[in-house]
Every structure is written in structure tokens, then in C-alpha cells.
Amino acid sequence: MTGQAATDxxxxLFVCVHNAGRSQMAAGWLEALGGGRVEVRSAGSAPADTVNPAAVEAMAEVGIDLTAASPKVLTSEAVxxxxxxxxxxxxxxxxxxxxxxYEDWALEDPAGKGVDSVRPIRxxxxxxxxxxxxxxGVEPVADATPLEEPSPPRE
Structure with a gap:
């Protein structure tokens, strides 16, 4: 790993436009699966007022609570x-x-979609x-948020 911060x-940092769906779900997964061994941030270039309710519902289905999450503005300091x-x-x-x-994850935007459409993105x-x-090099937490039904393999 290169350029690690002062901590070990x-x-x-997860970044999407509104910091209301994809980046919030990614931060929730990383916090749960990382077991506190990764510092997690999320932000948006044009943050929404609230987190997407369908994203909150989809994550709640796997035991991750995003109800307290709020969109944050992207700053150079966070990067x-x-x-x-x-x-x-x-x-x-x-x-x-x-x-x-830097990694760019090409993911469908959950904005305006219902929970059925957000689950595959999640x-x-x-x-x-x-x-x-x-x-x-971080081992995921073994019992963190297993999916009840894995998504079918992509072709």
C-alpha cells in the first residue's frame, strides 16, 4: 500500500455526484466488512439533501443501517x-x-429507482x-452482513 495516512x-474515500446512493452503500459495506480496520469516507461533487431511501432500504435488508448517514460535499482535504x-x-x-x-467503479446510478432495482447495485x-x-490486505469480517440470496453470476 502506498501513501498511507498517519494511522496504520x-x-x-468513495465519491459520486450526489453522495446519496452508490457511495453511501459502498461506505456502509466497507465499514461493515472492514470491521473498523479501514478508515471510511464518502462525499459528493454535488451532494443531495438526503440519502436515497431505496439505498437505505436495500442496505437495511442486509443489516447495514444508513439512516444516520448524510450526503457530504467533496473537499480536496478528504482526497x-x-x-x-x-x-x-x-x-x-x-x-x-x-x-x-484512484479506481473508477462503473455502477448504475440508483437515483429514482425502487428497492428492487437497487438490490443488484448493492x-x-x-x-x-x-x-x-x-x-x-484486509481480511473481511467473516460474519458481516451475508447476503441471503447471492445475485446470479454475471455473464
Whole structure:
């Protein structure tokens, strides 16, 4: 891992436009699956007023409570303080700092969708968070939020 902050924990920042759906679900998964061994942040380039209710409901189904989460504005300081910056459809709005690890996750935007349409997005984010934990050398919490029915494999 490169550029870790002053703590011994890696830090990850999830960024999407409204910080109301994808980035909030990713932060929830990373907090649950990382077991406190990763510093988690999320922000948006144009934050919404509230977290998407369908995202809150979909995450509640797997035991992750996003009811206290609130969209936050993206700052250069948050990017600088993070080891990994994961963008989700924010385009060029995310500030770039040399030496940071950036990943862009092409995920469907859950805005305006019902919970049935948000579940597959939630499940894809979980799989990507597990891959991210592996790349950071952090073993996921074994009993954290198992999915009741795994999504069918992608072709």
C-alpha cells in the first residue's frame, strides 16, 4: 500500500455526484466488512439533501443501517487524507493528486429507482468492496452482513 495516512489503517474515500446512493452503500459495506480496520469516507461533487431511501432500504435488508448517514460535499482535504479514492460517475469533478490510488467503479446510478432495482447495485458494490479489501490486505469480517440470496453470476 502506498501513501498511507498517519494511522496504520488504510483510508478509502468513495465519491459520486450526489453522495446519496452508490457511495453511501459502498461506505456502509466497507465499514461493515472492514470491521473498523479501514478508515471510511464518502462525499459528493454535488451532494443531495438526503440519502436515497431505496439505498437505505436495500442496505437495511442486509443489516447495514444508513439512516444516520448524510450526503457530504467533496473537499480536496478528504482526497488528500485518503489512500484510495473510488469514483462512481463523478467525471472530472474529483480533484486529482499525484501518488493517490484512484479506481473508477462503473455502477448504475440508483437515483429514482425502487428497492428492487437497487438490490443488484448493492450486491455489485459488496463484491467490489470485498475485492478492495483484498487489495488492501484486509481480511473481511467473516460474519458481516451475508447476503441471503447471492445475485446470479454475471455473464
Amino acid at each position: 489503517r488504510p483510508s478509502v 488528500q487524507a485518503s489512500d484510495v479514492v473510488v469514483t462512481m460517475g463523478c467525471g472530472d469533478a474529483c480533484p486529482f493528486f499525484p501518488g493517490k490510488r 450486491d455489485e458494490i459488496r463484491a467490489r468492496v470485498l475485492d478492495l479489501l483484498d487489495s488492501l
